[in-house]
Amino acid sequence: MLDADTLLLVQVSFTLLTTLLLTVAALLAGRQPEQRAWALGNVVASVGLCLGAMEGAPDIVHAVLGYGLVGLGLGLVLQGLMRYAGQTLATRWLIAIGALSLLLPALFLYLWPSLHGRLIATGILFGLLNLAGAVVLLHGVRDSTRPVMWVSAIGFALLGAALLLRAGFLAWRLASPEAAYDASLTASLILFAIPLAQVTIAFGLIMLMARRYAEALRQLSLTDPLTGVCNRAGLERRGARLLRRALQAGRPVALLMLDADHFKRINDSHGHPTGDAVLRQLAEELSDTLRPSDLLARYGGEEFVVLLDDSGLAGATLVAERLRLQVAATPANHLALSIAYTVSIGVASSEQHGHDLALLSSKADQALYQAKQQGRDRVVEAL
Ligand SMILES: Nc1nc2c(ncn2[C@@H]2O[C@H](COP(=O)(O)OP(=O)(O)OP(=O)(O)O)[C@@H](O)[C@H]2O)c(=O)[nH]1
Numbered sequence: 581m582l583d584a585d586t587l588l589l590v591q592v593s594f595t596l597l598t599t600l601l602l603t604v605a606a607l608l609a610g611r612q613p614e615q616r617a618w619a620l621g622n623v624v625a626s627v628g629l630c631l632g633a634m635e636g637a638p639d640i641v642h643a644v645l646g647y648g649l650v651g652l653g654l655g656l657v658l659q660g661l662m663r664y665a666g667q668t669l670a671t672r673w674l675i676a677i678g679a680l681s682l683l684l685p686a687l688f689l690y691l692w693p694s695l696h697g698r699l700i701a702t703g704i705l706f707g708l709l710n711l712a713g714a715v716v717l718l719h720g721v722r723d724s725t726r727p728v729m730w731v732s733a734i735g736f737a738l739l740g741a742a743l744l745l746r747a748g749f750l751a752w753r754l755a756s757p758e759a760a761y762d763a764s765l766t767a768s769l770i771l772f773a774i775p776l777a778q779v780t781i782a783f784g785l786i787m788l789m790a791r792r793y794a795e796a797l798r799q800l801s802l803t804d805p806l807t808g809v810c811n812r813a814g815l816e817r818r819g820a821r822l823l824r825r826a827l828q829a830g831r832p833v834a835l836l837m838l839d840a841d842h843f844k845r846i847n848d849s850h851g852h853p854t855g856d857a858v859l860r861q862l863a864e865e866l867s868d869t870l871r872p873s874d875l876l877a878r879y880g881g882e883e884f885v886v887l888l889d890d891s892g893l894a895g896a897t898l899v900a901e902r903l904r905l906q907v908a909a910t911p912a913n914h915l916a917l918s919i920a921y922t923v924s925i926g927v928a929s930s931e932q933h934g935h936d937l938a939l940l941s942s943k944a945d946q947a948l949y950q951a952k953q954q955g956r957d958r959v960v961e962a963l
Pocket residue numbers: 806839840841842843844845847851852853854855856859880881882952956
């Protein structure tokens with residue numbers, strides 16, 4: 581069986597390796613605040629562990645400062661976790677964690693000298709900090725990265741439990757020194773669990789980073805950069821979902837195809853940046869008017885699509901008419917300009933054409949074409 585010194589060496593090596601891994605990941609991955617906190621926390625804790633291992637150094641260095649830095653490092657990691665979960669750990673709490681991590685070993689060094697006391701007290705503190713990390717992840721991460729959150733949460737819980745067990749085990753040994761029990765297996769298992777937990781935490785945190793980047797990229801690929809609403813790809817993905825759910829629930833869905841009239845004139849008279857500003861304001865106006873269950877997308881150029889959930893042809897035409905009147909009554913403002921413009925809208929409903937996005941789009945587009953032909957600034961229903 582491995583002896584305690586070898587396991588300790590394994591622990592220190594794993595700490596250094598995982599620290600390196602997190603630091604490189606944070607440097608490569610755009611330096612988000614939580615990633616910086618994780619990397620810095622691990623660097624600080626590693627320095628603390630190295631100081632703690634320097635037996636020949638003065639007590640104040642290896643038995644006080646070392647623990648203080650480990651505690652501060654764990655506090656920084658916790659701060660990063662809270663940031664990831666959309667919460668904040670105030671700097672005063674971070675300072676308090678660091679101060680407590682210095683104070684506890686100092687008490688057991690100078691006031692009530694006891695190596696066991698020092699190990700038990702810091703073990704409990706560090707164990708609780710790791711358990712707090714698991715709790716923050718379990719309660720705070722509610723977005724699409726939740727499935728991978730479990731890896732690091734399990735790592736923090738395992739590390740917290742191992743440190744608390746070690747503290748409990750030391751306390752028991754202290755209270756019953758005469759107990760006839762071979763302690764080496766328990767101690768080895770606990771020491772083995774610590775590096776295992778560290779690796780789990782490091783890989784879990786890197787998986788969280790990767791998952792959040794993947795999610796951000798996915799959002800970006802579905803979003804129109806000018807207006808911030810769905811783009812065509814977003815419409816196809818989210819629209820298909822909306823139609824599927826509506827079909828399952830037996831709700832009708834209507835599709836509005838909306839196009840700004842004579843938009844070329846706005847660009848030609850006032851320039852492209854003004855045209856962009858008009859499109860942004862149009863998108864904003866439309867999304868302010870719609871229900872959260874509806875879907876707005878920029879179909880291309882100056883053309884938008886609105887999917888109205890639980891809406892038949894008659895209701896959708898009323899909504900389209902309301903939108904048309906509102907746009908006509910609300911000129912777009914850009915710099916000192918006030919630009920009045922109108923929109924034409926084609927309306928198609930699943931009542932006539934089924935829950936098929938492509939068919940609804942094509943029918944609404946035909947109706948829009950008719951609206952343009954008939955003189956613009958009007959709503960036409962697809963039959
Ligand atoms: N500023 C700006 N203009 C755009 C953008 N996308 C498309 N356009 C312009 O929108 C105009 C569309 O012109 P047309 O297709 O002739 O349509 P229109 O002038 O609106 O005329 P009708 O649709 O027939 O009423 C073109 O001038 C495009 O350059 C954009 O992202 N920003």
